[in-house]
Amino acid sequence: MKRAVCPGSFDPITFGHLDIIKRASAQFDHVVVAVLENRTKSSLFTVAERIEMIGQTTANLTNVSVDSWSGLLAEYCKTNSITSIVKGLRAVTDFDYELQMAQLNLQASGVETMLMATAPAHSFLSSSLVKELAHYGGDVSSMVPPNVDTALKLRVAGK
Ligand code: PNS
Numbered sequence: 698m699k700r701a702v703c704p705g706s707f708d709p710i711t712f713g714h715l716d717i718i719k720r721a722s723a724q725f726d727h728v729v730v731a732v733l734e735n736r737t738k739s740s741l742f743t744v745a746e747r748i749e750m751i752g753q754t755t756a757n758l759t760n761v762s763v764d765s766w767s768g769l770l771a772e773y774c775k776t777n778s779i780t781s782i783v784k785g786l787r788a789v790t791d792f793d794y795e796l797q798m799a800q801l802n803l804q805a806s807g808v809e810t811m812l813m814a815t816a817p818a819h820s821f822l823s824s825s826l827v828k829e830l831a832h833y834g835g836d837v838s839s840m841v842p843p844n845v846d847t848a849l850k851l852r853v854a855g856k
Pocket of ligand 1: 704705706707733734735736738768769770771798801
């Protein structure tokens with residue numbers, strides 16, 4: 698059984714993430730969407746809130762599950778017998794960072810990283826941009842699923 702992980706901070710999940718998760722689920726027997734800590738970013742949603750939003754938006758994908766981990770991604774892969782990491786590559790600006798992480802994870806645990814080209818419609822999309830827009834009352838309904846749109850509106854309103 699080929700198991701892959703789609704790791705990320707998913708703060709919050711966007712249509713760009715969903716596109717990668719769906720396409721990965723067509724290539725592997727099972728895909729785990731793992732919410733991990735990115736120490737360079739501060740978060741708007743708790744891990745539990747992010748897991749709930751991801752669960753709701755991936756409920757139709759029968760071979761996808763959601764999990765969280767507070768350590769190294771390489772350790773998560775080893776512990777869960779996962780042999781592939783799948784990540785989206787939006788533009789050349791993502792490349793240096795993703796290559797470095799892929800090489801580090803390969804060295805740390807022998808896990809392979811598949812960098813999947815983001816669909817052009819999502820190449821500009823990021824959770825940070827979505828949060829910035831939402832903060833100023835911008836319309837993000839074309840960028841995130843409806844449950845995330847609602848959660849963002851509530852969070853921005855201080856709820
Ligand atoms: O969505 P992001 O924020 O780009 O995802 C980055 C993430 C969470 C996948 C990355 O920061 C990560 O793997 N964090 C877990 C700790 C780890 O393994 N760090 C890399 C080696 S130092």
